[in-house]
Amino acid sequence: MFRLTICATLIALSAAQVPVAPLYSACSAAVPCAAPAVCQASVCVPTVAAAPPVLAAPAPLPAFAPAPIAAPLPAYAPAPIVAAPAPAPVFAAPFAAPPAPVIAAQPALGCAAPCVGAAQCVAGACACANPAVAYSPVIGCQPAIPIAPAVPVAPAPVVAGRLIPQALPGSPCEPGVECTGGSVCSVGVCLCPPELIQEGTVCVARTIYGVVPPPVIPVAPVVPVALGAPCAAPVAVAAAPACVPGAVCSAGICQCAGAYEPLQGACVRRRL
Numbered sequence: 001m002f003r004l005t006i007c008a009t010l011i012a013l014s015a016a017q018v019p020v021a022p023l024y025s026a027c028s029a030a031v032p033c034a035a036p037a038v039c040q041a042s043v044c045v046p047t048v049a050a051a052p053p054v055l056a057a058p059a060p061l062p063a064f065a066p067a068p069i070a071a072p073l074p075a076y077a078p079a080p081i082v083a084a085p086a087p088a089p090v091f092a093a094p095f096a097a098p099p100a101p102v103i104a105a106q107p108a109l110g111c112a113a114p115c116v117g118a119a120q121c122v123a124g125a126c127a128c129a130n131p132a133v134a135y136s137p138v139i140g141c142q143p144a145i146p147i148a149p150a151v152p153v154a155p156a157p158v159v160a161g162r163l164i165p166q167a168l169p170g171s172p173c174e175p176g177v178e179c180t181g182g183s184v185c186s187v188g189v190c191l192c193p194p195e196l197i198q199e200g201t202v203c204v205a206r207t208i209y210g211v212v213p214p215p216v217i218p219v220a221p222v223v224p225v226a227l228g229a230p231c232a233a234p235v236a237v238a239a240a241p242a243c244v245p246g247a248v249c250s251a252g253i254c255q256c257a258g259a260y261e262p263l264q265g266a267c268v269r270r271r272l
Contacts, residue, residue, distance in 0.1 A: 116140035
């Protein structure tokens with residue numbers, strides 16, 4: 001009997017120690033759900049859905065008595081509007097003339113060359129005291145020498161029945177040919193005298209600051225000495241006529257050089 005009592009006590013203690021699963025937890029036959037949940041599909045779910053809480057209706061607001069209406073204020077006449085005093089007139093400052101511009105002093109311009117005679121350097125150029133006289137870099141302020149007008153020379157009378165050949169200044173002439181325009185035949189050319197100058201087809205007087213240019217003497221062309229003709233070596237006073245191209249003066253006769261050979265009165269280069 002004592003043993004049965006002990007066994008029943010042990011069974012009751014083991015049954016009291018069986019674990020239970022809370023709501024919405026995994027459950028099984030060995031792990032039952034805690035009341036009032038039931039095990040469905042291995043999950044502890046409540047038996048009946050809890051009803052949503054019912055909110056109590058708000059208490060009505062207390063009614064307040066309307067405030068008493070105050071008596072209207074007495075109407076007062078509007079205060080008179082006083083116009084603002086006019087602003088004091090603003091007088092413009094008296095007109096002041098702008099200051100005169102200050103012009104810097106310009107350095108004096110000098111002349112490129114010293115002025116001749118009594119001329120003075122004015123604004124970088126030489127000028128004469130007399131405005132009627134133009135300054136010249138050669139004679140200064142001396143009045144220019146007037147140039148005599150050209151005096152045409154009357155042609156020589158021609159005798160009827162006789163024709164005399166004539167040549168203009170600068171044309172070739174020879175004995176029996178008459179140079180016209182005041183020119184004379186000199187060294188085979190009609191030239192103006194030293195005191196005259198050729199002006200077109202006549203000779204006129206020329207004066208340039210009192211200086212007469214020297215006459216121009218034409219140089220006659222040099223004719224080369226033919227092959228085999230006598231020749232002479234050049235001297236200090238004047239050069240002797242040279243031989244034809246390719247020839248040299250040897251033993252007083254124009255002969256072809258060593259690299260040339262004579263052919264029809266000329267010297268041609270030898271063929272190698």
